[in-house]
Amino acid sequence: MDEAFEVEIKVKEPIGLNRTNEPIAIGIPVKKGLLKEADISAFKLVNESGESLPFSLTPLLNWSDSSIRWMLLDFLVTCSSKDELKLYLKRSTDIGQQSSSLTVDDKKDFFEVNTGKVTFNIPKDKLYPISSVRINGKSICRGSQIDLFDDDDRRFSPVIRDVKIESFNKIKLVLFFKGEFKPYYKEPKVIKKEEDKHPKSKEAMEFFARLTFWQGLSLVKFDFTLRNPMPAKHPGGIWDLGDPNSYYFKDLSLNFALDEIREYSCFWTDHWSSPLRKEESESVTIYQDSSGGENWKYRTHVNRHNEVMNSFCGYKVYGGDGEIKSGKRAEPIVAVCGKDKFMSISCPYFWQNSPKSIGVIENILTIRLFPKHYADVFELQPGEQKTHSIYIDFALFDPEKDVPLAWTYNPLNVFLSPDYYEESGAFPYFTPISEVTDDRYIELMKACVEGSNSFFAKRELIDEYGWRNFGDLYADHENLFYEGKKAKPIVSHYNNQYDAIYGFLLQFARFSDWRWWQLARDLATHVIDIDIYHTDKDKAAYNGGLFWHTDHYSDAATSSHRCYSRYTMEERGLKDYGGGPSNEHLYTTGLLYYYLFTGDVNARDSVIGLAEYVLNLDDGSKTIFRFICNSATGLASQTGSPDYHKPGRGCAYSINALIDAYLLTKKDKYIKKAEELIKRCIHPKDDLDALELVSDPEHRWFYTVFLQILGRYLDFKAEMNSFDYMFCYARQSLLHYAKWMIDNEVPFKTKLDIVEYPTETWIVMDMRKSNVFDFAAKYTDSSELRKKFLERAEFFYNTCMDDLQEFETKYFTRPLVMLMSYGVMRDYFRKYEVVFDYDIDCSQYDFGNPIEFIPQKARAIKRAQRLALSLFIIILFFLILYLLI
Numbered sequence: 052m053d054e055a056f057e058v059e060i061k062v063k064e065p066i067g068l069n070r071t072n073e074p075i076a077i078g079i080p081v082k083k084g085l086l087k088e089a090d091i092s093a094f095k096l097v098n099e100s101g102e103s104l105p106f107s108l109t110p111l112l113n114w115s116d117s118s119i120r121w122m123l124l125d126f127l128v129t130c131s132s133k134d135e136l137k138l139y140l141k142r143s144t145d146i147g148q149q150s151s152s153l154t155v156d157d158k159k160d161f162f163e164v165n166t167g168k169v170t171f172n173i174p175k176d177k178l179y180p181i182s183s184v185r186i187n188g189k190s191i192c193r194g195s196q197i198d199l200f201d202d203d204d205r206r207f208s209p210v211i212r213d214v215k216i217e218s219f220n221k222i223k224l225v226l227f228f229k230g231e232f233k234p235y236y237k238e239p240k241v242i243k244k245e246e247d248k249h250p251k252s253k254e255a256m257e258f259f260a261r262l263t264f265w266q267g268l269s270l271v272k273f274d275f276t277l278r279n280p281m282p283a284k285h286p287g288g289i290w291d292l293g294d295p296n297s298y299y300f301k302d303l304s305l306n307f308a309l310d311e312i313r314e315y316s317c318f319w320t321d322h323w324s325s326p327l328r329k330e331e332s333e334s335v336t337i338y339q340d341s342s343g344g345e346n347w348k349y350r351t352h353v354n355r356h357n358e359v360m361n362s363f364c365g366y367k368v369y370g371g372d373g374e375i376k377s378g379k380r381a382e383p384i385v386a387v388c389g390k391d392k393f394m395s396i397s398c399p400y401f402w403q404n405s406p407k408s409i410g411v412i413e414n415i416l417t418i419r420l421f422p423k424h425y426a427d428v429f430e431l432q433p434g435e436q437k438t439h440s441i442y443i444d445f446a447l448f449d450p451e452k453d454v455p456l457a458w459t460y461n462p463l464n465v466f467l468s469p470d471y472y473e474e475s476g477a478f479p480y481f482t483p484i485s486e487v488t489d490d491r492y493i494e495l496m497k498a499c500v501e502g503s504n505s506f507f508a509k510r511e512l513i514d515e516y517g518w519r520n521f522g523d524l525y526a527d528h529e530n531l532f533y534e535g536k537k538a539k540p541i542v543s544h545y546n547n548q549y550d551a552i553y554g555f556l557l558q559f560a561r562f563s564d565w566r567w568w569q570l571a572r573d574l575a576t577h578v579i580d581i582d583i584y585h586t587d588k589d590k591a592a593y594n595g596g597l598f599w600h601t602d603h604y605s606d607a608a609t610s611s612h613r614c615y616s617r618y619t620m621e622e623r624g625l626k627d628y629g630g631g632p633s634n635e636h637l638y639t640t641g642l643l644y645y646y647l648f649t650g651d652v653n654a655r656d657s658v659i660g661l662a663e664y665v666l667n668l669d670d671g672s673k674t675i676f677r678f679i680c681n682s683a684t685g686l687a688s689q690t691g692s693p694d695y696h697k698p699g700r701g702c703a704y705s706i707n708a709l710i711d712a713y714l715l716t717k718k719d720k721y722i723k724k725a726e727e728l729i730k731r732c733i734h735p736k737d738d739l740d741a742l743e744l745v746s747d748p749e750h751r752w753f754y755t756v757f758l759q760i761l762g763r764y765l766d767f768k769a770e771m772n773s774f775d776y777m778f779c780y781a782r783q784s785l786l787h788y789a790k791w792m793i794d795n796e797v798p799f800k801t802k803l804d805i806v807e808y809p810t811e812t813w814i815v816m817d818m819r820k821s822n823v824f825d826f827a828a829k830y831t832d833s834s835e836l837r838k839k840f841l842e843r844a845e846f847f848y849n850t851c852m853d854d855l856q857e858f859e860t861k862y863f864t865r866p867l868v869m870l871m872s873y874g875v876m877r878d879y880f881r882k883y884e885v886v887f888d889y890d891i892d893c894s895q896y897d898f899g900n901p902i903e904f905i906p907q908k909a910r911a912i913k914r915a916q917r918l919a920l921s922l923f924i925i926i927l928f929f930l931i932l933y934l935l936i
Contacts, residue, residue, distance in 0.1 A: 056085055057141040058471065060124075063464040064134045065565070066324075068457055072127040074223070074265045077465050078111065078648040079122050079140065080477030083770075086119045095143045096126055098136060104128060105149065105266060106140075107220035111647055112714060115771040121477075123650040125222040127265065128463065151221035153266040162216075162226060169269040169445055178209035178228055178260055180273055181307070184445055191392045191445050193310035197275075199232050199256065202299040202428040207232035209258050217261065217652065226262045231255040254281050256298055256431070269445040275420065276580070277303060278436035282589035283613075288629035289620060290598075290613035293355030296433040302423035307396065307443060309414040311389030317411040318386040318450050321368055321378055323397075323457035327386065327450050332371025335385065336410035338424045339366040339402045342516035343379030349514040350606075351542050357609050357618070360427035366402065369410075382460045385411050386450070393448060397456040398441045403521045416443075421518070432613070434586035437518055438576065438653070464565040472560040478644075479766060480825075480879035484561040487878050491852045495861065495870055496558060500566040504862035507566070513542050519611060520544070522577025524551060528863035532604040532808055535622050543601040544612045545864055546582045547574060552641025554871025556648060561875075575645040579653050581612050583660070584632050591673035592686055595664040596632025604808075634668060634687050637661060637704040639711045646715075655715055662712030662721055665705045669724070676911035679918075685906025688728050691750055696904040697742055698757035698788070702732045707760050710767055726777045729764065732757065734901040735783035739791045748802050748813070754788075755819040759873075761785050762826030769887070779893035782830050789827030793839055796820055798850045811858040815866045817851035818873045825876045829885045841880065848877045 058079055064070060088110050096106040106126035114120045130136050152167020161182065164171040169191075172183045184192035199207040210233045217227040232255055257280050263272040281296035309315060318327040319335045341347040343365035352359045365379040380402040386395035396416045401407050408422035420439045421429045431437070448455045469483030487493055498504045509525040510516065526543035533541050545551065552575050559567035578597075587594050599614040601607045610616035615629025639658045646654035669687035671677055676684075690699025709725040712718070744751045761781055768778040799817055803809035824844035828837045855861045879885070 055142070057139055059468060060138040060140060061466040061468070061563075062128055062130060062134075062136040062138060063466070063565075064130050064132060065464050066461045067132045068461070069131050070458055070463060071129050072265075072268060073129070073458055073463055074125070074127055074268070074270075075463060075465055076123055076125050076223075076650055077467075078650065079108075079124050079467070080472065080475040080647070081119045081122065082475045083114045083120070084116060084118050086122075087117070088113075088119060090142075091119070091122065093142060093144070094140055096124075096138055096140050098138055103149075104138065105151075105222060107222040109218070109220060109650070111650060121647040125220060127222065127267070130463070149221060151266050153221065153224055153264065155216060155219060155224055155226075157216065164224060164226075164264050166264055166269070167267045171264065171271070173226060173262060175214050176211055178211055178230060178258065180260070180262060180305070181271070181443075184310075186269070186445065189392075190310040192394060193308050195305065195307045197305050198235075198302070199277075199300060200302040200423070202301055204301065206235040207256070208235045209260075222266050224264045228260045228262075229258065231257050256300075271443045272440060273305075273443065274438060274440045275305075276436050276438040277420075277431065278585055279431040279433055280586055280588070281433040282586045282593075283433040283631075285631060287617075287620070287627050288631070289610070289615050289617045290629065290631065291355070291609040291617050292353075292430055292432065292611055293609065294433055297355075298431045299428045300421065300431070301428055302419060303421040303429075304417055304419045304423075305441065307394060307416045309387045309389055309392055309394050309416075311392050311414055315387055315389045315392075315414045316450075317413075318388065319368075319383065319411065320454060321366065321376065321381045321383050323382050323384060323454055323460045325454075327384070327454055329450065330370055330411065334371050334410070334412050335375070336369045336408060336424075337366060337381055337383045337385070338369065338408045338422060339381050339405040340425065341365065341405055342514050343381075343402055344511050344514050344516065346511065346514040349542070350537075351513045351515065351520060352517055353609055354427055355430060355609060360425070361406075362426050383409050384454060384456050385409055385416060386448075386455060387411050387414055387416055388450065389414075391447075393445060393455075395444050395446075395448070395455040396441060397459045398439065399459050400440075400521065403516050404439065404518045405516065406518075432611070434584040434589070435519075436580050436585050438580050464568075466563045466565075467560075469561055469563060478557055478560060478875075479763075480876045481557070481560065482875070482878045482882055484558075486882065488881075489852065489878075491856065492870065492874055495855075495867060496562070498862055499558070499867050499871070500564060500570070506570055506864070509864065512540050515544075519581055520577075522573035522575075523547075523581070523612065524574065524864050524868070526600055526864055528810065528812070528860065528865045529601065529604055531810060531860065531863075533606070534604070535606060535619075537606045541606040542608075543605075544607055545868075546598055546600040546612055546614075546636070547578045547638050547641070548600045548636065548865070549868050550638035550641045550872060551868045552578065552638070553644055554641070554868055556641065556644045557875065558871055571641075571645065571648075575642060575651075575654060578642065579657050583657060589631075591667040591670060592633070592684075593631040594667065595660050596668075597637050597661060598632055599636045602629070632664075634665065634701040634705045635690060635699075637665070637708055639708040643711045643714065658708070658711050658715060662708045665708050666720070666724060668705075669728075671907040674907065676907050679914050680907055680911040682905075682907045682910055683727075684908070685904065687724075688731050688904070689906070690753055693906060693908070696732055696906070697737070698733050698754040698761075700753040700756040702728050703753075703757040703760040706764065710764065725764065729761070729777070729781055729784075731904045733761065733781075733784045733788075735780065735787045735898050737784075737787065737901055739788065739795075745795050745797065745802075748799065749806050752799075752813075752816055755816070755823050758785060758788055758823040758826070759819055762823065762830075765826070765830055769889070774889060774891045776896050779891065779896050780898055782891075783893055783898065785823075786827055786831055786836075789823060789840060790836070792820065792823065793843055796843075796847075798847070798854065800850070800854045811855060811860045811863065811866050812869070814851060814854045814858065815869045815873075817847045817854070818869065821845075821847040821851065822873055822876050825880050825885075828880070830887050832887070832891075837886070844877065844880065848874075 091108040109123045112121040156163040162173040170185045211230040217225040257278040259276040261274040317330040341361040366381040368376040406425045408419035524545035526545040529543040555571035605619040608616040608618035620628040687705040688702040690701035706725045709721040713721040799813040828840035
């Protein structure tokens with residue numbers, strides 16, 4: 052390892068709060084070959100004065116040579132209001148022995164966690180998160196409880212099926228629980244009014260939970276996920292709210308009781324920036340009914356009956372004598388204090404995930420993640436889940452001066468320098484924004500996070516808030532050709548099309564602007580919860596997949612984030628409509644990077660789950676046709692139609708997901724499948740004129756998506772030093788297509804008259820062509836071809852940026868998202884002479900000729916026809932024989 056290895060970490064206090072031992076986790080990329088896992092014990096984290104800070108390093112991802120590629124740095128930091136600190140993670144031979152006061156005792160019936168300041172007992176049978184809290188032997192909290200009430204007022208309690216220590220280092224401990232809600236006790240059957248009846252779910256609601264503790268702190272973070280594991284019915288390919296397997300419930304609440312039943316006081320603030328207020332009535336509730344925005348009652352929030360049930364704008368505070376206060380957007384903290392016992396609670400993204408409620412009743416802190424105050428029942432759709440995070444602190448504080456947990460609403464901003472990201476190779480083809488010379492590109496990127504065209508401003512247009520919506524992007528481009536009866540702006544959800552998560556994280560690294568990080572975090576958590584179909588009980592073509600964006604040029608109506616609504620079907624006069632998740636909407640790389648930036652295991656599991664979806668999608672043994680033919684279904688490789696298995700986005704995204712999963716797991720099955728799909732869909736001798744790649748842009752534009760992912764595959768193989776048959780097969784295929792593109796591919800602006808919807812998005816597709824030519828320039832061994840490829844790459848980059856300026860719609864969501872991710876290669880190639888300098892002789896391989904792939908269904912039909920014909924001939928033969936006899 053390089054003795055001089057050092058990483059500078061910048062910490063900014065953004066809002067004017069003093070911070071003491073605030074916990075931080077940040078992913079650190081490392082250049083290939085610099086650091087082995089055994090080396091991470093020889094580090095220290097120091098401030099500018101050379102003072103050491105408590106920290107821990109955990110490897111997340113390795114390079115092919117087993118050196119560390121990404122690692123997670125956990126640490127605690129203290130800083131003053133508006134401070135900007137510089138910390139240094141550096142190699143040191145004088146590190147001493149870093150001790151930790153954090154311990155966990157895994158007992159038979161409970162965990163005993165000691166942070167060095169507080170001792171927690173956590174039971175293993177039911178998820179009553181904390182059974183006791185002790186400080187210096189004195190009991191602070193005498194228990195906690197989670198209750199779920201369904202729409203018949205039946206009470207359910209969370210029974211744990213599995214529990215484990217998920218991660219444990221010197222700074223942080225994470226306990227993981229999963230289970231299901233069981234009836235608290237048997238109640239008589241409740242007969243409801245006919246108009247109020249809902250179908251009852253046949254399966255219990257599942258939950259997942261994590262408790263996080265930190266060394267030396269009295270703080271607990273509680274992440275709780277509620278999931279409906281049932282499959283949807285989706286009749287006729289529509290996915291509206293009100294599905295027979297939806298789960299309806301009235302309330303989900305968490306309660307924490309201070310171990311003091313006589314001398315206690317209640318305190319609250321509706322916003323972290325305001326002082327605590329003592330509540331004389333010993334009871335207070337802060338209830339956020341809607342977002343508090345101008346469009347708080349927009350049809351974004353329709354229920355299964357196509358009705359918006361939000362009751363008022365913003366929040367209200369209720370005390371013992373009724374309403375105390377009202378406002379727009381609460382970011383509250385409530386606390387209860389005994390004689391020498393303290394307990395406070397906060398819920399980040401409180402108003403954004405409305406409805407929500409938090410309060411105190413005597414000595415009990417209560418937070419309602421789904422509050423009974425709302426005017427409707429809550430519906431958790433089949434395969435849908437929702438995660439909330441809360442913080443509970445047992446530290447002493449002065450109610451006259453302090454606002455505990457205020458920092459949880461605005462954590463410290465933490466950055467690595469753009470130069471460090473570039474040097475480490477964290478992102479392929481990365482350059483800092485300071486080195487980008489194209490003012491057109493910079494202006495468009497800045498528009499993403501500031502001004503009236505920013506993604507933050509777009510949220511307000513349709514009130515993209517509420518527990519199901521927050522984090523998603525508003526697909527404003529879909530208004531352009533909408534011809535329905537609803538008023539504009541229509542409700543349209545983007546569902547991470549073209550991997551906006553990856554684009555946000557890439558630009559965060561380039562700009563060192565925290566607003567990019569906020570967008571990435573919000574969208575990643577939304578996608579993990581809402582956009583992924585969390586069930587294994589539907590057909591393999593849907594289980595675990597990612598839902599499409601709202602259907603083009605239509606209002607989401609009651610389909611929410613599930614694409615296809617009966618209202619649109621009726622409006623268009625269709626008899627059958629839509630579908631579910633598919634390979635053509637499958638974005639994993641942003642989730643991979645979110646895991647690397649944060650260590651969020653949910654993101655890691657999502658990437659692997661989506662790769663498993665690809666494997667199952669193509670597995671012929673999981674369909675009804677398996678009894679006739681057990682070959683590959685082709686569902687993982689088709690694009691546009693079931694019979695098209697040439698280069699397209701469907702196959703490309705499948706391959707990309709498989710590469711991402713391999714990087715995380717190193718399981719060969721993912722790469723073997725990726726290479727199978729590559730061979731299925733492209734060949735070095737493809738007849739390109741016959742594919743109509745240029746003459747039919749409406750149905751063939753997506754071939755450049757495949758070539759982009761093929762370039763990524765070549766980068767992957769090169770990093771692995773795996774220059775084998777498949778490397779040469781992919782390389783020759785890419786060069787075959789790129790050479791053809793030199794003479795045949797033209798800017799999309801010249802073809803807008805032959806596409807159905809001539810939008811700015813076609814123009815941005817030219818950026819993909821630029822990327823393809825850059826990849827080809829890298830992997831050709833001909834200097835003459837390299838020059839031509841680079842010239843075409845520059846031509847299509849500039850044509851894209853020039854032509855885009857002519858569109859007033861250039862600030863729409865879709866073109867901006869595409870430019871975030873695809874507009875970076877050109878700057879890298881301008882800065883560096885990118886040449887593939889390995890001596891690889893691909894002429895040694897005989898790739899044969901292209902073979903047409905026939906999917907399982909087509910094979911099964913042909914085989915069934917042959918069997919039927921054979922059976923008919925046999926029957927006819929015996930009939931004739933019988934008549935003759």
